[in-house]
Amino acid sequence: MREPIEIFERLITENKDITIISHFNPDGDAVGSIMGMKWFLESIGKKCIPILPNPIPKTIDFLVNGNEILYYTLDRLKVSQALSASELIICLDFNKLSRTEWMEKEIREAKGTKVLIDHHLSPDTEAFDLIISEPGSSSTCELIFKTLMETSFTKGDVLNLPHKARISLATGLITDTNNFSNSLSSYTFIMASELLKSGIDFNYITDMVQKRFSQERIRLMGHLMSETMIVYKEIRGACTILTKQDKARYSFRDGDSEGFVNIPLTIEDVDVSGFFSESDGFVKVSLRSKNQFSANRFANQYFNGGGHEKAAGGRLFIPIGEVPEYFQKSLEQFLHNEKAQQ
Ligand SMILES: [Mn+2]
DSSP states (O other): OHHHHHHHHHHHHHOOEEEEEOOSSOOHHHHHHHHHHHHHHHHTTOEEEEEESSOOOGGGGGGOOSSOSEETTTOHHHHHHHHHHOSEEEEESOSSGGGGGGGHHHHHHOOSEEEEEEOSSSOOGGGOSEEEEOTTSSOHHHHHHHHHHTSTTTTTOGGGSOHHHHHHHHHHHHHHTTTTTSSOOHHHHHHHHHHHHTTOOHHHHHHHHHSOOOHHHHHHHHHIIIIIOEEETTTTEEEEEEOHHHHHHTTOOTTTTTTGGGTGGGSTTOSEEEEEEEOSSSEEEEEEEOTTOOHHHHHHHHSSOEESSSEEEEEEOSOGGGHHHHHHHHHHHHHHHHHHHO
16 A cells, blocks of 8 residues: 555656546545545645536535536536646546546546546556555545545644545545445544544534435435335345436436435345436446345446445446336346355
């Protein structure tokens, strides 16, 4: 771990114009990561531009107070200019460039040195010049914090990170662990403790990210769990689908279905929960698992995706109405194959 951090430190020292990028459909960890990195880099005199493929959900808007972030979908030209002018490109919270959607080609072709800091399984080693990867980290925010604490910029003192960087990094820690309930590492609590000691108000962050939903979102959640969730008891799976029709009916906004996939997983008979959301041209897939079930392998083999051992995502290219049957058949086959391999 020491050597990559030394190289990272040298790259930051040597380069002035830096872009910071995270993934399509950014979540709390993505936005926390890019904003945390931005505030830190600016505090040491760097010029940097955070870039995202598309806009952030409302629940994390408190991390951004103006137009600090460039969005590809809103300002393609500026994004291209920033990418080609940048000496150093820091990629955060994704393991392969395709996670940046339409930006993939431009990032691949950009001349700047590419650094990846991430906690997903199997990073694409070809695409980056330096990789700091730790799948055991709860969040990319945790890995960034840990990395920065080991550099000479902070000398291990949390107060050497600006207040805004600390709030941003705390947000990714809280959202990716689902408020300290999953993917915990012992360092998760060291980081939380350091941030609390430094005066970061965790209650404020949870009020912002978890308690500002619309009435329609709660009604949609009730509707989906009561009307669309199917539990396949024998194979210990649950499938929930969100159609475009329901999105329109409940005035759906991006980010509204965040966390829904976790609800069926709380059922005793369920080891894997699949949440399927009808999008333009594809079905967005989210998978969560417990009791040794590998959501990552399941996503890899049947849903064109991957992620973490117990939290993964992917895409399907079939009509939304065919999803429950596809889910059931895939799960049966997957369990059969996993058993055969034991
Ligand atoms: Mn993450």
